[in-house]
Amino acid sequence: MQDASQDDFTGEVSDETLRQLVGYNIKRTFNAVQADLARVLAPFDLRMMTYSALVLIVDNPSLRQSHLADALAVERPNLVIIIDELERRGLISRERLASDRRAYALVPTLPGRQLYEKAVRAVCAHETHIFGALDDPETLKLVAALRRFEQRARRR
Amino acid sequence: MQDASQDDFTGEVSDETLRQLVGYNIKRTFNAVQADLARVLAPFDLRMMTYSALVLIVDNPSLRQSHLADALAVERPNLVIIIDELERRGLISRERLASDRRAYALVPTLPGRQLYEKAVRAVCAHETHIFGALDDPETLKLVAALRRFEQRARRR
DNA sequence: TATTGTTATACTCTATAACTATA
């Protein structure tokens, strides 16, 4: 005996004040995209963060942890358990640098590169499903706008 | 005697594989915008989530908690502590419904409406600073695209 | 039986302070 409050229909609740905010729409979109990505990465036993780290390590062999942290914009301590996990699973290895024995070089293993290949394909399929062609001029404009906003938000 | 790895300069790390993903750019932008928003809301002792809840309760007096949860796309249990906090601070009150004594009507108090007014102004200033004019046709197109992507990600 | 709000719990992401070993 309820009304039609099914699925994503929020009934008569007015959320215009929030929906006119670009930031709120970014948040809602990110949450939905992230949930779908989690589903796509689950079969590989990866999360968005472990996936991102693996990608950067494969694309930049011998990367140092601090450089990885900078590239991902996360604090160094948060990366430790991520790297621990990838290493424990045999996807990467830490190798002490002879030139600076404080630092590690992060090196992908063969299984790491193989998982990378499969996961990248799955993530690309997920992306084109949600966003359409990734080289579409409209999509490129959207990404350019997002990056401008990111820079403006950071410079404060 | 390090190179120019200052600030947000990530050195020679290649993150093209990630940066070509729309979802990754959304995540990075959201994180930066969210950090700035947190700074803007801190003087009001609000976070993005408590702000969003307060806005919906002021804009929809007598809202039920379950409808608020639907509108915000969060699970009902997560809303309880949010509502607890707003009520404890005297910004809203829970009022039992005579028609359905399981449910509460969430009602903003005068201090709640006053805080809403001030916080909304601050958030609008933050938004225009980062995103530019909110009624700019380009911004409206961006928001429309984000909402399309949100819907596509949800329907899976 | 089903729903509203609640409790308990868990996982993830993010951040800071302080430690170690090297430099």
Add this chain to the structure above:
DNA sequence: TATAGTTATAGAGTATAACAATA
């Protein structure tokens, strides 16, 4: 003294299962 990686810890968002009161 400064840096790389680490440990410990905390705050916040999100999710599920199970419960009491009510429908």
